[in-house]
Amino acid sequence: MVFDFFRSKRQTPLEQIEATIAGMLRDSRVVFDTAVGALFGGGKSKEAKKAVRATDRAINRAQEDVRRALMLHSSVMAGSDLSTALAYMSIVKDAERVGDYSKNMYELVKFGADFEAAEDAEHLALNRDLVGQLIMDAADVFDGHDAEAAQRLIGKADGFLSEHDANVKKAFKSEGKADQAVARAMYFRFLKRITAHVMNVLTSLVVPLHRLDHYDEAPEGRE
Numbered sequence: 697m698v699f700d701f702f703r704s705k706r707q708t709p710l711e712q713i714e715a716t717i718a719g720m721l722r723d724s725r726v727v728f729d730t731a732v733g734a735l736f737g738g739g740k741s742k743e744a745k746k747a748v749r750a751t752d753r754a755i756n757r758a759q760e761d762v763r764r765a766l767m768l769h770s771s772v773m774a775g776s777d778l779s780t781a782l783a784y785m786s787i788v789k790d791a792e793r794v795g796d797y798s799k800n801m802y803e804l805v806k807f808g809a810d811f812e813a814a815e816d817a818e819h820l821a822l823n824r825d826l827v828g829q830l831i832m833d834a835a836d837v838f839d840g841h842d843a844e845a846a847q848r849l850i851g852k853a854d855g856f857l858s859e860h861d862a863n864v865k866k867a868f869k870s871e872g873k874a875d876q877a878v879a880r881a882m883y884f885r886f887l888k889r890i891t892a893h894v895m896n897v898l899t900s901l902v903v904p905l906h907r908l909d910h911y912d913e914a915p916e917g918r919e
Contacts, residue, residue, distance in 0.1 A: 709765065710780060710781075710784075712765070713762050713765055713766065713784055714784070714838070714839070714841075715839065716758050716761065716762050717762065717784065717787065717788055717791050717838065717897070718835045718836075718838050718839040719758065719835075720755050720758050720759065720788070720791040720792065720794075720795065721791055721794060721831055721832075721834055721835035721838065721894070721897065722831075722832065722835045723751050723754055723755050723758075723795065724755060724791070724794040724795040724798050724831055725798075725828060725831045725832050725835070726747070726751050727747075727748055727751045727752055727755070727795050727798040727799055728794075728798035728801065728827070728828055728831060728890070729828060730744055730747045730748050730751070730802070731744075731748055731798055731799065731800075731801035731802040731805070732801055732824050732828070734802060734805040735801055735802075735804055735805050735809060735810070735811055735883075736810075736811050736812050736817070736820075736821065736824070737810065737811075737812030737813075738805075739805065739810065740805055740806060744802065744805075745802070748799055748802050749799075751795070752795055752796070752799050755791075755792055755795040756792065756795075759788050759789070759791070759792040762784065762788045763785065763788065766781045766784055766785050766788075783900045784900070786896075786900075787896060787897045787899075787900045790893040790894075790896040790897045791893070791897055793889070793893040794831060794890055794893045794894055794897075797886045797889045797890045797893070798886075798890060800882075800886050801883070801886055804879055804882060804883060807879070808875065809875075809879040809883075811879075811883075814876075816880075820880075820883065823856075823859070823860070823863070823884070823887055824887075826856060827856065827887050827890055827891060830849070830852075830853055830856070830890075830891060830894055831890070831894055833849055834849060834894045834897060834898055837849055837898065837901070838897060838898065838900075838901065841901065842901070843901045843902050846898040846901040846902050847902050849898060850895050850898050850899070850902070853891050853894065853895050854895070856887075856888075856891045857888055857891055857892060857895075860884045860885070860887050860888035860891065861888065863880070863884040864881050864884045864885055864888070866880075867880040867881035867884065868881060
């Protein structure tokens with residue numbers, strides 16, 4: 697539990713917290729892969745549903761543990777760590793949201809979406825693969841405190857946001873079946889939200905505290 701953060705002889709409390717946040721991202725990738733695996737041909741199953749729910753609950757518990765640990769850490773340590781604690785209190789929420797939106801992908805399967813044999817399956821799968829890799833790259837970059845790599849990854853992912861927006865608009869203007877258009881609009885919307893929350897986690901490595909958590913905004917609203 698929370699006091700385990702302070703019993704380790706190998707890591708400082710903040711290092712334990714950082715490792716937990718990186719682990720939340722890696723667990724989110726598990727949820728993501730399970731959900732999109734069902735969406736791309738796997739279909740609904742008790743096993744997939746159980747895996748999504750169990751991993752999502754683990755992510756939620758990790759978020760609660762991080763928040764408790766940050767509160768305790770801030771109460772017993774000098775103020776020099778306060779800005780870091782506040783930053784991590786913010787970005788742990790983003791890490792949890794990556795898991796939530798990944799879980800939402802499975803909702804599409806429950807509603808009957810299946811992209812395996814779709815005419816645009818290659819395009820849908822490409823975006824799936826890019827976002828899945830983004831989650832893992834972000835976990836590694838955050839774990840390694842690599843600010844330069846974080847900045848590069850943020851720049852790369854920013855292009856994904858624009859692409860997802862364009863795909864949502866395309867789905868809205870589609871003249872095909874309504875259920876297919878809705879499934880695609882929601883799919884790309886979820887991919888966009890996952891991407892934005894991953895980018896928010898990475899901002900903790902490259903921007904001041906007051907500028908965290910702004911990739912939820914449109915580009916013109918980030919300043």
